[in-house]
Amino acid sequence: MLVLSRQRDESIIIGDNIVITVVDIRGDKVRLGIEAPKEVPVHRQEVYEAIQRENALKTNAPKDELPAEKKS
Structure with a gap:
């Protein structure tokens, strides 16, 4: 793990198109x-873990037990 020190209004650049700034x-x-680009998902860790758990449940649940998809 890379550990960096930053002060307010200083940034870290990841790759060519992700900027993290201490606000x-x-x-x-x-x-x-x-x-970050719209195609790069950005989540807090607890939100990401909840999404992963939900996706795992959907993958492992029998098809007739899955919630119906919302139609737009």
């Missing part, structure tokens, strides 16, 4: 701004 620091919380 604010308050006590033990850091607010980050993330600029």
Whole structure:
């Protein structure tokens, strides 16, 4: 794992098109701004893990037990 130190308004560049900026620091919380292409999903870890669990349940559930897809 690469560990970097940044101050408010400083950024980290990932590849050619992802920018992570320290927007604010308050006590033990850091607010980050993330600029990434729309095709690159960006989630907090707990949200990502919930999505993975839900996808695993859908994959393992019998077809007749899956919730109906919403139609637009």
